[in-house]
Amino acid sequence: MKEEIVGVTGGMGFVGRSIVKKLLEDKWKVRCLVRKPEGSEDLKKQGIEIYKGDITNKSSIDESFFQDLSYLIHLVGIIKEVETQTLERVHFQGTKNLVDLAKNSGVKKFIHMSALGTRPDARSRYHSTKWMAEEYLRKNGLNHTIFRPSIIFGPDDEFINTFIRIIKLSPFIPVIKGGKLQPIYVGDVAHFFVQALTNQKTDGKTFELGGTKKLTLGEIIKVLLKVLNVERVLIPIPSFLMYPPAYLFQTVLRNPPLTLDQLIMLEEDNVCDMKEVQDIFSFSLLPLEEGLKQYLS
Ligand SMILES: NC(=O)c1ccc[n+]([C@@H]2O[C@H](COP(=O)([O-])OP(=O)(O)OC[C@H]3O[C@@H](n4cnc5c(N)ncnc54)[C@H](OP(=O)(O)O)[C@@H]3O)[C@@H](O)[C@H]2O)c1
Numbered sequence: 001m002k003e004e005i006v007g008v009t010g011g012m013g014f015v016g017r018s019i020v021k022k023l024l025e026d027k028w029k030v031r032c033l034v035r036k037p038e039g040s041e042d043l044k045k046q047g048i049e050i051y052k053g054d055i056t057n058k059s060s061i062d063e064s065f066f067q068d069l070s071y072l073i074h075l076v077g078i079i080k081e082v083e084t085q086t087l088e089r090v091h092f093q094g095t096k097n098l099v100d101l102a103k104n105s106g107v108k109k110f111i112h113m114s115a116l117g118t119r120p121d122a123r124s125r126y127h128s129t130k131w132m133a134e135e136y137l138r139k140n141g142l143n144h145t146i147f148r149p150s151i152i153f154g155p156d157d158e159f160i161n162t163f164i165r166i167i168k169l170s171p172f173i174p175v176i177k178g179g180k181l182q183p184i185y186v187g188d189v190a191h192f193f194v195q196a197l198t199n200q201k202t203d204g205k206t207f208e209l210g211g212t213k214k215l216t217l218g219e220i221i222k223v224l225l226k227v228l229n230v231e232r233v234l235i236p237i238p239s240f241l242m243y244p245p246a247y248l249f250q251t252v253l254r255n256p257p258l259t260l261d262q263l264i265m266l267e268e269d270n271v272c273d274m275k276e277v278q279d280i281f282s283f284s285l286l287p288l289e290e291g292l293k294q295y296l297s
Pocket of ligand 1: 009010011012013014015016033034035036053054055056075076077078090094113114115116148149150151152153157159
């Protein structure tokens with residue numbers, strides 16, 4: 001067992017669970033900050049220390065979480081807003097709270113989860129608030145590495161699983177026409193995050209992450225149909241036709257199937273060349289089709 005402690009926020013989420021698993025495999029001591037400790041019994045059983053805190057509310061964060069903490073992997077993020085959990089509060093204010101606390105307590109390195117497409121002039125609020133968070137971290141002086149993955153796939157993901165549910169329910173699959181995506185396997189994302197803890201070549205750097213292929217949504221669904229060995233009729237839909245329903249969904253539903261912000265993101269390409277990653281990390285990527293075959297069949 002290594003002596004140093006790695007703190008993780010969002011450790012009970014889809015990506016978080018893979019990163020925590022990889023940290024434990026690599027013999028790190030792991031500590032998670034969660035909003036509801038009562039739901040984290042299985043993490044405790046694996047020897048993980050659990051601390052309570054809502055990152056958007058600094059006074060709710062148990063400050064002993066930061067005691068003797070060497071590294072912090074910050075994964076909390078949202079795609080849909082719920083009540084006071086706005087994109088600004090979670091992505092920017094939450095990150096600011098953690099960066100300030102980490103700096104004051106002497107954390108050696110802050111590994112930050114951003115997203116591909118994050119840039120200063122981003123059209124979506126998801127990306128513009130991720131940009132604000134990145135900038136706060138970069139300007140604060142704390143040693144850090146930032147990752148910006150494209151869409152992440154894995155057994156418990158939200159994106160691919162939504163289409164699996166539609167495929168099971170309907171002979172017709174609506175396909176919003178948009179940009180290309182570069183799905184990356186959740187285990188590969190975990191691999192990059194854990195390597196970045198101790199690889200000094202990653203200090204102060206921002207890396208874009210994507211999988212082996214750049215695919216449109218229609219092409220991703222065709223891969224899914226092939227792996228599931230079923231046939232469905234794809235109905236291409238121009239994105240502008242989805243604006244009124246997306247607006248309606250997000251206005252009336254607590255958990256809308258699609259928001260305007262998501263629609264904006266789907267219209268854009270979400271791809272990268274991985275060049276910088278190749279120079280610094282050792283890795284091999286699990287292709288989408290292989291990954292789906294592993295956990296769907
Ligand atoms: N999934 C993707 O395709 C993808 C792609 C690129 C980037 N990312 C980024 O990766 C990160 C993780 O995504 P994910 O798909 O794993 O999301 P997820 O499954 O929804 O996990 C998010 C985690 O954050 C926690 N959380 C939310 N609000 C919190 C708050 N105010 N204080 C403390 N914890 C809070 C949630 O815990 P509760 O149980 O308390 O809600 C949950 O454990 C996000 O930053 C996301 O933007 C994801």
